[in-house]
Every structure is written in C-alpha cells, then in structure tokens.
Amino acid sequence: xxxxxxxxxxxxxGQSIKRVEDKRFITGKGRYTDDIVxxxxxxxxFVRSPYAHARVVSIDMTEAQAMPGVIAIYTxxxxxxxxGVPCGWQVNFxxxxxxxEPKHPMLIATGDTAKHxxxxxxxxxxxxxxxxxxxxxxxxxxxxxxxxxxxxxxALKPGAPKVHEQFPDxxxxxxxxxxxxxxxxxxxxxxxxVTTLEFVNQRVVPNAMEPRAYIGAYDxxxxxxxxxxxxQNPHLIRLLMCAFVLGIPEHKVRVVGPDVGGGFxxxxxxxxxxxxxxxxxxxxxxxxxxxxxxxxAFLLDAHGRDHVTKAEMGFDADxxxxxxxxxxxxxxxxxxxxxxPAVPTYLHGTLLQGLYVTPKINIDMTCVFTHTVAVDAYxxxxxxxxxxxxxxxxxxxxxxxxxxxxxxxxxxxxxKFDGVTEPGYQTQVALQYDSGDxxxxxxxxxxxxxxxxxxxxxxxxxxTNKLLGVGFSTYVEACGIAPSAVVGALGARAGLYESxxxxxxxxxxxxxxxxxxxxxxxxxxTFVQVVADKLGIPMEDVDLVHGDSDALAFGMGTYGSRSLxxxxxxxxxxxxxxxxxxxxIAAHKLECAEGDLEYAEGKWTVxxxxxxxxxxxxALTAYVPHVYPAGLEPGLDFSSFYDPANFTYPFxxxxxxVEVDRETGKTTLKRMIAVDDVGNVINPMIVDGQxxxxxxxxxxxxxxxxxxxxxxxxxxxGTYMDYCxxxxxDLPMFETDRRTTPCPHNPLGVKGAGEAGAIGSTPSxxxxxxxxxxxxxxxxxxxLMPMTPERVWRAMNN
Amino acid sequence: MQxxxxxxxxxxxxxxxxxxxxxDYLRENLRLTGTHVGCDTxxxxxxxxxxDGVAVKSCTLLAAQADxxxxxxxxxxxxxxxxxTIGQLHPLQEGFKECHGxxxxxxxxxxxxxxxxxxxxxxxxxxxxxREALEGNICRCTxxxxxxxxxxxxxxxxxxxxxxxxxxxxxxxxVTV
Numbered sequence: 001x002x003x004x005x006x007x008x009x010x011x012x013x014g015q016s017i018k019r020v021e022d023k024r025f026i027t028g029k030g031r032y033t034d035d036i037v038x039x040x041x042x043x044x045x046f047v048r049s050p051y052a053h054a055r056v057v058s059i060d061m062t063e064a065q066a067m068p069g070v071i072a073i074y075t076x077x078x079x080x081x082x083x084g085v086p087c088g089w090q091v092n093f094x095x096x097x098x099x100x101e102p103k104h105p106m107l108i109a110t111g112d113t114a115k116h117x118x119x120x121x122x123x124x125x126x127x128x129x130x131x132x133x134x135x136x137x138x139x140x141x142x143x144x145x146x147x148x149x150x151x152x153x154x155a156l157k158p159g160a161p162k163v164h165e166q167f168p169d170x171x172x173x174x175x176x177x178x179x180x181x182x183x184x185x186x187x188x189x190x191x192x193x194v195t196t197l198e199f200v201n202q203r204v205v206p207n208a209m210e211p212r213a214y215i216g217a218y219d220x221x222x223x224x225x226x227x228x229x230x231x232q233n234p235h236l237i238r239l240l241m242c243a244f245v246l247g248i249p250e251h252k253v254r255v256v257g258p259d260v261g262g263g264f265x266x267x268x269x270x271x272x273x274x275x276x277x278x279x280x281x282x283x284x285x286x287x288x289x290x291x292x293x294x295x296x297a298f299l300l301d302a303h304g305r306d307h308v309t310k311a312e313m314g315f316d317a318d319x320x321x322x323x324x325x326x327x328x329x330x331x332x333x334x335x336x337x338x339x340x341p342a343v344p345t346y347l348h349g350t351l352l353q354g355l356y357v358t359p360k361i362n363i364d365m366t367c368v369f370t371h372t373v374a375v376d377a378y379x380x381x382x383x384x385x386x387x388x389x390x391x392x393x394x395x396x397x398x399x400x401x402x403x404x405x406x407x408x409x410x411x412x413x414x415x416k417f418d419g420v421t422e423p424g425y426q427t428q429v430a431l432q433y434d435s436g437d438x439x440x441x442x443x444x445x446x447x448x449x450x451x452x453x454x455x456x457x458x459x460x461x462x463x464t465n466k467l468l469g470v471g472f473s474t475y476v477e478a479c480g481i482a483p484s485a486v487v488g489a490l491g492a493r494a495g496l497y498e499s500x501x502x503x504x505x506x507x508x509x510x511x512x513x514x515x516x517x518x519x520x521x522x523x524x525x526t527f528v529q530v531v532a533d534k535l536g537i538p539m540e541d542v543d544l545v546h547g548d549s550d551a552l553a554f555g556m557g558t559y560g561s562r563s564l565x566x567x568x569x570x571x572x573x574x575x576x577x578x579x580x581x582x583x584x585i586a587a588h589k590l591e592c593a594e595g596d597l598e599y600a601e602g603k604w605t606v607x608x609x610x611x612x613x614x615x616x617x618x619a620l621t622a623y624v625p626h627v628y629p630a631g632l633e634p635g636l637d638f639s640s641f642y643d644p645a646n647f648t649y650p651f652x653x654x655x656x657x658v659e660v661d662r663e664t665g666k667t668t669l670k671r672m673i674a675v676d677d678v679g680n681v682i683n684p685m686i687v688d689g690q691x692x693x694x695x696x697x698x699x700x701x702x703x704x705x706x707x708x709x710x711x712x713x714x715x716x717x718g719t720y721m722d723y724c725x726x727x728x729x730d731l732p733m734f735e736t737d738r739r740t741t742p743c744p745h746n747p748l749g750v751k752g753a754g755e756a757g758a759i760g761s762t763p764s765x766x767x768x769x770x771x772x773x774x775x776x777x778x779x780x781x782x783x784l785m786p787m788t789p790e791r792v793w794r795a796m797n798n
Numbered sequence: 799m800q801x802x803x804x805x806x807x808x809x810x811x812x813x814x815x816x817x818x819x820x821x822d823y824l825r826e827n828l829r830l831t832g833t834h835v836g837c838d839t840x841x842x843x844x845x846x847x848x849x850d851g852v853a854v855k856s857c858t859l860l861a862a863q864a865d866x867x868x869x870x871x872x873x874x875x876x877x878x879x880x881x882x883t884i885g886q887l888h889p890l891q892e893g894f895k896e897c898h899g900x901x902x903x904x905x906x907x908x909x910x911x912x913x914x915x916x917x918x919x920x921x922x923x924x925x926x927x928x929r930e931a932l933e934g935n936i937c938r939c940t941x942x943x944x945x946x947x948x949x950x951x952x953x954x955x956x957x958x959x960x961x962x963x964x965x966x967x968x969x970x971x972x973v974t975v
Contacts, residue, residue: 018895025903026891026910027884028832028872035831130815209836209844209904209938261834261904262938294837520902520939689898689944696941720841720936728932728942733925757941 012529012539016685020539021524030259033213033230034291041215042071044277044290045132047122047139048299049114052371052713053148053161056110056121060140064124067138069131072284074276075122076109082279085270086244087336090491091173091345091367099173102164102369104335106245106272113146115163115334116373117714118299123276125288148371150709152331153308155368163334163369172332173341175365177349178429184362187323191314195397199782201385202706203306203331206378207725208519210261211297212271216278217287225253227278232263232517233557234549236494240270240338246279253278257547260519264697265377266301267519268559269338273300298718303707304378306331307344307385313393319403321412323360326352326389330367330375337374339381341367346490347382347478353427354390355438355476355651356412361428371713377559379697379758383477391473391763396781399774405472405767406446413438413474419744424646433476433649434751440739441675442474445653448673448735454657462775467660468670469772473764476651479561479752482644497643498562499554500570502531502578504636506623508616510535510542512574515555516567517547521754522686523563529682530568530748534575536602537615553639561752564682565648565743572747573640581636582618588629589613589621648743648751652676654695654760656768662776665793667769669699669732672761677739679751684738687753692734694757700726701758702765706786724786801865805830806874814861820854821845823861824871832872832907836936843935846908847871853915855934872907875914889952890914899948901939909935913949922953 024030061073084104091099108114108121122139126132147161154160155170162168178184188194215228225248231237234255242250260267277288292300307330314323330344349363380387398405417425419435426432454470461468481487484495501513512531516523524544532539545551558567579599586604587594590611597604605612621628622636657671674691681687704724708717717723742749762785769787773780773796780795803810805828812827824830824847833856836844845856848870856869877885890910893899900906909932916923916931923931928949929942937945 016898019898021903022895022900023884025900025906026872026887026894027876028830028907030832030903032831032834032904034835035825037829130817207938209842209902209936210834211836259903261836262902264938294839294842522901685898689901689940692941692943693901693939694941697938719839720837721839725936725938726941727936728946729926729929731929731942733946734941734943 011533013533013682015529015683017525017529017539017683019522019525020528021522032210032259032261033215033228036215036228036258038215038217038287041287041289042125042127042284043129043132044280044288045124045129045136046120046273047124047136047141049108049117049119049121051114051143051145052117052150053113053115053146055113055144055146056108057142057144059110059122061122064135064138067131067135069127070124070135071127072125073122073139074107074280076105076107076112079106079276079279080109082106082275083245085272085275086240087340088338088493089342090493091175091341093173094176099341100167101336106276116371118296118373120272123280125280125284148713150370150372150713152306152329152368152370155370156329156366161371163371167369170369172336172367172369175345175349175367177363178361181362184323184325184360187360188312188314188325191322192317193315193397193401194312195393195400196312197393197396197782198310199392200784201305201307201309201388202785203303203375204378204701204705205298205303205707205723206264206266206301208262208264208266211292211294212267212273212301213289213291214274214277215287215289216281218282218285220285223252225278225281227253227255227274229255229257229274230260230267231257232260232267232519232559233555234517234547235515235555236557237270237274238549241275241278245275255549257517260517263519264379265304265381265559268557269302269376271300295719298715298723300373302337302374302376303333304375305385306375309389311389311393313397315397315401319401319408319411321356321358324352324358325362327364330365331370331372332367333372333374334369335374337376340374340376341491343377343382348386350429350431351383351386351476351478352390353429354387355414355474357414358428363429372709379694380477380755381560383755383759384698384762387473387475387759388763391475392766395472395767395770399770406442406451409442409472409474410439431478432646434646435741435744436476436649436651437739437741438474438651441651441653441677444675444737444739445655445673448675448737449655458775465662467662467772467776469658469660469768469770469775471656471764471767471771473654473760473767475760476649477756477759478647478649480565480644480648481560481562482566482647484643494556495643496556497641498556498567498570499552499639499641500567500574501552501637501639502571502574504578504619504622506620508537508541508619510537511545512542512571513545513552514567514571515552515557516563517558519558521558521563521690522683526564526682526686527568527571531571531575534572535615536600561754564748564750565746565752566642566644568748568750569644569746570640570642573642574638577638577640578636582615584629584632585618585621586613589627645745648679648746650676650678650751650753650756652756652760654764656761656764658765658768658772660769660772660792662796665789665791665796667703667787667789667792669703669765671735672699672732673735674757674760675737675739676753676756677741678753678756679743680740680749681738682750688736690753691736691757694755694759695734695761696726696731698758698761699731699765702762702785702787704730704786799862801861803864804868806870816862818861819857820859820861820864821856824856830871830873834904834907836904841936842905843912844905844908846911846935848911848915853912872910875910888914889956890917890949893948893952893955897944897948897951899940899945905935905937909937909945913952916949917953923949
C-alpha cells in the first residue's frame with residue numbers, strides 16, 4: 001500500500017502540535033454529560049443489591065413513593081418486556097457447544113436473584129438527585145442471602161456456590177489454542193530446563209476519572225429519543241440499545257457522546273442504566289439523568305484482568321525456547337459483558353507467542369462465572385495478561401538458568417521482517433504479525449539504562465539495606481482488531497471497520513466526521529494534522545466532528561488502540577475521493593487532462609507550468625458548478641468505510657529499576673524506561689502522553705491496585721480511600737524513546753499507541769522486584785500483585 | 799438558608815438547602831461546571847477550588863461553610879476581556895497546554911487549582927515539591943509526567959510576584975460588585 005508519508009506535505013504530521021481541544025478543558029468549558037441540564041430534567045437513583053448473591057423476597061416502595069418530589073419508581077415487573085444488555089462476542093466450547101450466555105436482567109424482580117453486589121432492583125426518579133437518593137434509601141427490600149463466590153478458581157471447585165442454577169459448574173466456556181497438547185507435552189519433556197510459574201493476574205478497576213453519566217430524553221412530538229452518554233462508541237451503544245434491549249427504531253434515536261472523561265475500556269460497553277434512563281424518559285415524557293457516584297462505579301463498571309494461571313516454558317540446553325504450556329482460569333463475572341468472551345481468548349491466547357520463536361505452544365482457558373461484576377476489556381485487554389505471563393517467565397527463566405535476561409531475549413527474538421518485501425510472521429497461535437524488528441527496542445532500552453553500570457551498582461547495593469533490581473519486558477501486542485470477516489469468524493457479532501466523511505465546504509474549509517471517539521486521545525488535533533497535510537491546507541481550515549450519531553452515518557468507536565489505524569485510514573479514503581473528484585474539476589477549469597495535473601500545497605498545477613488552481617477555488621466550483629465537467633455531480637463531500645486487512649502489531653521494551661528496602665519491604669520505582677515501536681507517529685507529544693498514561697496504569701497494577709473481595713464476594717476496597725491508584729509522588733519521570741517500523745497494510749503506516757504502556761510495564765516492575773530480591777539472596781519466584789511492602793517483606797522473610 | 803459569597807469576583811446571594819455541598823452549589827446553582835466530581839470520599843481532587851485564596855476540595859465542605867468567603871473556580875482563573883470573553887490565560891493554563899498536561903481533561907481543573915495554590919506558596923518548586931503537592935489529586939490519563947512538566951513550565955514562565963498576587967489573575971478586585 002502507498003505510504004502517504006512520502007506523498008504528503010508533512011508540515012504537520014510528525015510534529016508535536018499543541019492540542020486544539022485543550023482550551024476548553026483548561027478554562028473549565030469542557031462539557032461532560034453530567035454538565036448538561038435539559039429543561040424539565042429529572043434525576044434517577046438506583047436501588048441496588050447489598051449482597052453478592054441474594055433473592056429478592058419482597059419490595060416495599062410505599063414510603064418512598066409518598067415522598068415529595070418522587071415522580072416514579074420502576075422495578076423488574078415494569079421492565080420485564082425489555083431484553084437484557086447483550087454480549088457482543090460468541091466463543092464456543094472446545095467441543096463446539098455454544099458458550100453459556102445468561103440473560104443480564106435490567107432490574108432484579110421479586111423472586112429473582114441478584115448475582116453481584118450492586119445488581120439493580122429499582123430505579124427511583126425524582127425532581128432532584130438528592131430526593132431520588134433519599135427515596136431510594138426508603139425502598140424496603142427483603143432479601144434471602146445466598147452463598148457467593150468471587151474467586152474464579154474457587155468457583156470451579158465441586159460444591160462452589162452456583163452463579164446461575166442452569167450452569168452448575170459455573171463454566172461459561174472453555175477454549176484452547178495452539179499446537180496439539182501431545183506435541184507440547186513432548187517438547188516440554190525433552191526440555192533441558194522448564195521454568196514453572198503459578199500466579200494470579202489480579203482484578204483491577206479501570207477508574208476513568210469521570211464517572212459514567214447518562215441523560216435519556218424522549219420527544220413525543222417527533223417520537224425521537226436522545227441519549228447523552230459518557231461512552232467510547234456512541235453508534236455501537238445506539239445499535240445495541242435499539243436492536244437488542246429496548247426494541248426501538250434506530251433512526252428515531254440519537255446518541256451523543258460529548259466530552260468524556262476517560263474510558264480505558266470501561267465505557268465501551270452498553271450498560272443497563274443507559275437503556276433504563278432512555279426508556280424511563282419515554283414513560284415520563286421528561287428527560288432523566290443518572291450519574292454514577294464513585295462507589296457505584298467500583299461495583300458496576302466492568303473490571304479488568306482476573307486470571308489464575310499455571311505457565312511452563314521449556315528451554316533446550318542452549319537457552320532456546322522449545323515449548324510453552326499454559327492453563328488459565330479467567331473470571332468473567334456474573335454476566336457476559338459486551339466484549340468479555342474475546343478478552344481471555346482472541347486478545348490473549350493469540351498473543352502468547354510474544355516476540356519469541358517458540359515452536360510449540362498450547363493454551364488451555366476455562367472462563368467462569370462468579371458473583372462479581374463483569375470483567376471485560378481494560379486498557380490492553382488480554383495483551384497485558386499475555387505479556388505478563390511471557391515476560392515473567394522469561395526473566396525468571398534467566399535467573400533460574402543463570403543467564404542474562406536481555407541476552408536470553410535477544411537469542412529467542414523472531415528475526416526482523418517488514419511485511420512488504422517479506423511476508424508477515426506466522427505464529428503458532430493463529431496470528432500473522434504485520435511487521436517487526438525487535439532487537440533495536442531492547443538495544444536502545446539497555447543503552448538508556450546503562451546496563452553494565454547498573455549491574456555494578458546492584459552488586460554494591462546488595463551489601464546494603466536497599467536492594468536494587470532491574471526488570472525487563474519486551475512485548476508485542478495487537479491493535480485495530482480486524483478485518484470484519486475474520487473477527488466474525490472468531491465470534492464477533494459486529495464488524496470492526498470504521499467510517500469517515502470529509503465534507504469540503506464551498507469556501508474550501510473542511511469538516512471531517514469520524515466514527516472514532518476521543519475521550520482524551522487528542523483526535524481533534526491528530527486527525528486534523530493528517531487532513532491538513534494531505535490537502536495541503538492550514539489546520540485552522542479543518543474541523544473534526546465526532547461523538548454524535550446524527551452527525552455521522554455510522555461509527556465503531558474507540559478502543560483497542562484503533563482510532564488512527566482504522567478511523568484515520570477511513571479519513572484517508574475519503575480524502576482520496578475528494579482529490580480525485582477535485583482533479584476532474586481542476587482539469588476542466590485549467591483545460592488540461594487530469595493526468596497532466598499534480599496536487600501539492602493546496603493546489604492543482606499543470607506539470608511543468610505555472611498554471612494552477614487552488615483547493616478553495618475547486619471547492620467553490622463544485623458547489624457553484626457553472627463551468628463544470630459534463631456529467632459530474634456537484635458537491636465535494638465523500639464518505640468511506642475502511643475495513644483493515646489485518647491487526648497492527650506494535651512492540652517495545654519496558655525496563656523498570658526498583659529499590660527495595662530490606663527492612664520494610666517498601667519498593668520504590670526509581671526509573672521507568674519505555675522504548676516503543678508503534679509504527680509511524682503523527683504527533684509525538686500525544687503518543688508520548690499515551691505511553692506515559694499506560695505506564696502509570698501498568699505500574700499501578702504491579703504496585704498498588706487490586707480488588708479485595710471477602711468470603712461473601714463483597715468488594716471491600718470499593719472507594720478511592722481503599723483502592724490504591726498511583727499518585728504523583730508514587731511515580732518517577734518516565735524515560736521514553738521510539739523506534740519506527742511502519743505498518744505495511746494501512747495508508748498511514750500507523751499501529752496504535754493507546755495501550756502499549758499498560759501492556760509492557762507491569763511485568764517489568766514485578767521482574768525488577770524479583771531481581772532485587774535475588775540480588776539479596778532471596779530466590780523467590782513470585783510476589784502477588786500488587787506488591788505491597790508486606791508482601792515483599794514476607795517474600796524476603798518466609 | 800441564604801448564603802452570600804463572592805465567586806470569581808462576582809457577589810452571589812443564593813438560597814440553598816442546608817445540606818448543599820459547595821461543589822453542588824457551584825455546579826448546579828451557578829452552572830460553573832468546570833469544577834468536577836470524581837469520587838465520593840474527598841480523594842480525587844477534581845473538585846478543587848480556592849476558598850479565600852487557599853485550595854480546598856469543594857466536595858468536602860458545605861456551601862454554608864463558605865458563606866462570606868471568596869471562591870475562585872477554574873472559570874475565574876484566566877483574565878477576562880472587558881466583554882467577558884477569555885483573555886490572557888493563567889501561566890498554569892498555558893503550561894498545561896504547552897506540556898500536554900491533560901488528556902481527557904476531567905481532573906485538569908482540580909490539578910490547575912491545586913498547582914496555583916502551590917505556586918503561590920512556592921514559586922520555584924522542585925519536582926519533588928510538585929509531586930508532593932499533587933498527592934491529593936488523581937489523574938488516570940497522564941501518569942503525572944506532563945503535569946509535573948506543566949507546573950514547572952508555569953513556574954519558569956511567571957514573574958514570582960504575579961503568582962503571589964492571585965488577584966492579578968482572577969480580576970477579583972476589578973469585577974467585584
């Protein structure tokens with residue numbers, strides 16, 4: 001495919017242009033859903049199950065209904081005709097049986113059973129949020145509490161509490177991938193060394209800073225609904241809500257995702273509250289707003305990770321990886337969320353070759369129901385779990401075999417391939433990597449680290465109470481999941497393309513409509529950089545429109561680091577159509593053949609002459625077609641859909657340096673180095689920012705974050721007081737650099753940068769602590785994340 | 799009950815329910831929605847405003863407790879032109895844009911208000927000082943790296959007296975009724 005980097009003016013592409021969107025956010029003029037007030041707007045509050053597993057015996061709303069300002073209270077009986085929120089991905093059991101897909105009820109009706117703490121029982125709608133909250137507290141529910149289970153491995157044991165009566169073994173589905181197990185068993189049996197690690201990739205909470213908020217507004221005159229929603233994908237929400245939950249006509253529904261305060265995956269999914277405020281606004285003919293509070297967010301926003309794994313990596317006597325055998329139990333929560341089945345399977349199992357030439361791999365996944373909120377894609381979605389597994393094994397194997405962890409990686413790296421002059425790399429686990437060159441990222445990382453000097457310092461530190469450790473992680477991930485035909489064959493119930501419209505206004509100004517959604521990624525800047533360069537016009541002449549289903553025909557939204565690779569490519573397709581038609585108009589005006597024209601710097605020029613016509617003049621001609629090619633339609637406005645040929649495969653090297661206090665077990669992250677190759681880069685400043693944020697979340701999982709459930713499956717750390725996220729004084733300045741291996745199959749050569757930081761960093765930090773402990777003579781294999789001082793201390797003192 | 803406050807230089811007299819939090823008063827009564835609510839435990843700092851020139855979490859006090867006080871929100875930080883449009887930005891606002899100190903923008907107003915308080919007390923903070931000062935503000939997007947740089951940028955691009963005299967930036971004197 002043509003590399004437009006060579007063809008464009010590149011005045012803006014590759015430049016750290018300051019963000020266009022910033023002014024409204026730094027002046028307090030951002031507009032998030034909760035900032036919106038509609039005339040006559042009512043406020044909703046949900047009555048929720050305080051238990052992880054309990055049957056609703058009775059509901060008494062008498063007192064609540066009598067409270068002044070209460071407008072309506074709806075329970076499960078009122079919404080029994082609505083369908084539950086659907087799951088968007090079907091994975092089948094190994095034996096071909098369809099995955100078990102329990103209905104996700106809108107409200108738990110009398111006689112029915114709540115399956116996790118926070119499951120909604122009633123929606124109270126009142127004139128103010130305070131009244132709704134007061135009234136919700138006055139709704140009396142008699143509960144029959146039942147035993148519950150939160151741990152996925154426990155849920156599989158005989159006699160474990162059942163989440164769904166009809167699925168007594170709590171299994172949602174099982175799944176395997178890779179080489180036949182007999183071949184892998186043989187490879188492992190023949191190995192000179194096998195590194196075995198049993199570990200937990202703990203459950204974490206996405207915690208976007210803006211809690212979810214929705215406003216449903218029904219207009220009885222036009223019979224049209226508007227939903228304002230803090231979502232990552234407005235069109236997808238519209239489709240799911242209309243077609244699967246409410247059964248209302250899609251063309252009568254407008255979904256707007258205004259400014260959205262972060263997502264990290266948790267705002268991809270269609271949630272019950274979204275559909276219920278929309279439904280209720282019609283019942284009451286008034287807008288209904290619901291804004292989650294943080295405690296609700298902890299209970300209800302889909303969580304991430306939650307794997308229990310046994311992994312074995314076999315090496316020959318020279319240190320070559322010979323085989324990988326993996327058995328993992330993955331927690332799905334009580335219901336299957338929108339993309340949940342894909343996360344432990346096609347976004348995790350398929351990445352378990354990593355960067356290494358591993359001849360035999362077998363993955364055995366069991367995905368189970370528990371009495372917890374659903375687990376779904378959280379920044380990285382499956383790839384962090386895969387990277388954690390591989391990179392923990394690699395560093396531990398080096399320690400066990402007395403090898404240098406960097407050298408062991410260099411030895412096992414897949415050789416360089418560009419995907420153009422040579423094919424992509426076919427893994428043992430279904431994927432074909434598009435392009436890769438893995439040595440340079442690790443080489444650069446070691447250079448930034450000052451590896452030889454570090455090892456000398458580490459030896460000195462081992463004589464003191466402050467141990468030093470270094471941890472490596474070299475990852476490959478998969479972004480822009482596609483093409484639609486492939487994901488469809490793998491069980492996706494949606495296509496994974498993107499659409500874009502480029503509307504050239506009569507004066508030559510350009511409105512670009514994208515189905516991608518920006519909730520921090522800076523699309524209003526980067527996408528405009530691309531368009532302005534491709535058209536050779538100032539950035540000020542281009543405006544990006546996103547987040548409104550009435551503005552653009554369709555869109556698949558933003559997740560999986562897909563916006564530029566997929567959404568940007570759709571924009572390029574539309575621009576190509578604009579330039580193609582523009583050339584016809586220009587040729588007519590200049591009285592030459594189209595082939596005699598070249599387009600650069602915002603004008604068509606007759607090659608070898610000074611005769612030219614500007615982009616603005618051509619645009620005006622298209623809308624005032626007085627002197628115009630015969631048979632050509634007026635206007636200059638094109639839509640496109642882009643369905644990629646493959647995923648993109650960014651890769652990189654993350655290196656953590658830690659200091660561990662031998663007396664207290666306290667770990668200090670001293671350095672965090674990241675060398676990422678995300679393909680071509682449009683705006684280095686924004687890409688660095690994405691990497692920084694990902695690193696912080698990955699470090700957060702290693703050092704601070706993790707849900708704690710008690711024996712009744714109650715989340716005991718569901719507030720910011722109790723759930724520890726990285727704060728400014730927990731982190732160092734990050735040291736980042738890049739290498740560039742363009743994507744061979746999309747026009748911009750871009751791969752995606754949104755999740756890489758969170759994918760590579762977690763194992764590097766844990767590896768660094770393990771390395772520090774080994775340097776002090778403590779040959780521990782694993783420390784449970786988050787690595788609290790107590791856990792590190794116990795690892796040194798048990 | 800009735801409360802009297804000066805908010806971003808304007809005198810405000812409002813009847814509020816006794817239990818109204820300052821943040822709800824600002825967001826709902828005055829429609830100053832730049833101040834955000836990110837948690838329910840006074841942990842995240844998205845609601846940070848200045849109360850009589852000192853950074854406070856506006857979810858942690860009642861509007862009634864601010865009676866008689868002067869409040870500055872993110873909307874009041876830039877200089878305003880005579881026609882009320884946004885004029886010269888505060889150095890921190892410039893710094894956050896220059897250094898890409900924000901992504902989704904939700905924590906940003908609180909970060910900027912906290913940092914403004916820091917720079918008033920400490921016009922040339924070290925990286926350590928900045929990180930300590932931000933301990934009560936959570937950002938989930940940036941990893942804090944560029945927020946630290948943004949605050950350093952603001953410190954480097956401001957004459958110290960300007961930061962010390964907050965009124966220069968809020969026009970409080972000029973527009974107080």
